[in-house]
Amino acid sequence: MAEVRGGGESGDARPQLDEDLSEVxxxxxxxxxxxxxxxxxxxxxxxxxxxxxxxxxxxxxxxxxxxxxxxxxxxxxxxxxxxxxxxxxxxxxxxxxxxxxxRVRHPEWFRNYAGLEAEALELHDWSAYLAPGLLQTEDYARAVFRMRQPLLTEETVETRVAARMARQEILTRWPRAVFSWVIDESVLFRRLGGPAVHRAQLERFLEIGNTRGMTLQIMPVDRAENAGMDGSFKLFTPKGRPQTGYLEVQMNGRLITDAEEVRLLNARYGTLRAQAHSTQESLSLIEKMLGER
CATH class of the missing domain: 1.10.260.40 (lambda repressor-like DNA-binding domains)
Known part of the structure; x- marks a missing residue:
């Protein structure tokens, strides 16, 4: 397995490691x-x-x-x-x-994962705490980076936001990769960035959930069992390579290449999808929340 210092979805906790824009x-x-x-x-x-x-x-x-x-x-x-x-x-x-x-898009510590993600044929994501990076609106991503501790400079925040938005190009490519997300319902209630940013993020979830070839499911908070309590993770299949996992904990990001560990994550993700609301139930839940705002 490979270790990537920093973390990707919630923001870099080491602000001295900035993106290399020097050449351009x-x-x-x-x-x-x-x-x-x-x-x-x-x-x-x-x-x-x-x-x-x-x-x-x-x-x-x-x-x-x-x-x-x-x-x-x-x-x-x-x-x-x-x-x-x-x-x-x-x-x-x-x-x-x-x-x-x-290679202006990503900080040094994140490039290993970002490069594999960019060429993925499949990508599956369990998000327990916040909106997945690939689905974040620009303002939501900006709010996430602005709340980092220690605080990032405004210039670094904008650089991080730009990198995150650039990653989302993978969603528009054709032929489209296979995408699925299971998101904990608590994420829908967490109003990061304020009411307007929160509403726009819910609308973004609806847009993705209604896009052909993309599956979005919500894990109810009242489920008696939840296979994802150990934290968020991703599974992705780069072109010409075996399926790989990716984990983040505080300041550490880790690529999982061991076949047995990847198999266990795969089984866990399958259970999460079975425990979560169906796609239609999930979209109806988001629509209801938007109607109440």
Whole structure:
């Protein structure tokens, strides 16, 4: 088994280990300056521009400062709103190549797991305490990182959020991997980030649960038996490799490659799915909670 210091879903407890943006930072800052200049020439504030392109003001600020990698969708929206005449969208391919070359997405300690996750053919996740990283909204992820102890700087928080959002690209690829999540019902009641962030996260769960090829189940808190009381874990099958497990406890993340340990986690996950609400029951529960908010 391999050990990965830090932990991934709940945030890095060692803030000195930051993502390596050094190789592409000047490139990203240059693109951010271009967007800022075009925005100002158009007479738009960050808040007004964010509303026009459909993104948060904080994200636009991070992109303009070169702290966040602009996705193709943002570049396309910026082209339309700012009438950039192809200047911004022309950088999309260069950004993708730069990201691949510099490995900007994840901190050093998390890259081993993140690399395997990115090429997974199957991914199954039991989450006992908070929303799975792949399903977190941007604001929910930001709330998770902001509550880390010791506190992270705002720049580090935004870097971590960007990495988490980039991981979610795996959900949009085709052919789609096989995904399933079992989430403890207590997660639905935990209002991390406040009411608005909490509601948006519940809506995100509904969106995922209604997506073809993705299965989301809720484990009721009133079950007399729960096979996941030892904590959260993941099972994933990378392309061309055997199924692997992943565990996190406080500041330690651990890849499980021993066949017997993986078999036991697999059996445990199967029991969790049997004990949890069905998919439809789970979605109905979330819809009911949204209706009561």
């Amino acid at each position: 930072s000047d490139f990203l800052k240059a693109i951010g300056r271009q967007i800022k200049i075009l925005r100002e020439l158009a007479g738009l504030t960050q808040k007004e521009f964010a509303k026009e392109v459909g993104y948060t003001e904080s994200l636009i600020g991070a992109v303009e400062q070169g702290k966040r990698t602009p996705q193709r969708e943002l570049l396309e929206a910026s082209e339309r709103v700012l009438d950039a005449r192809g200047l911004l969208i022309a950088t999309a391919s260069d950004i993708e190549r730069a990201k691949a070359k510099a």
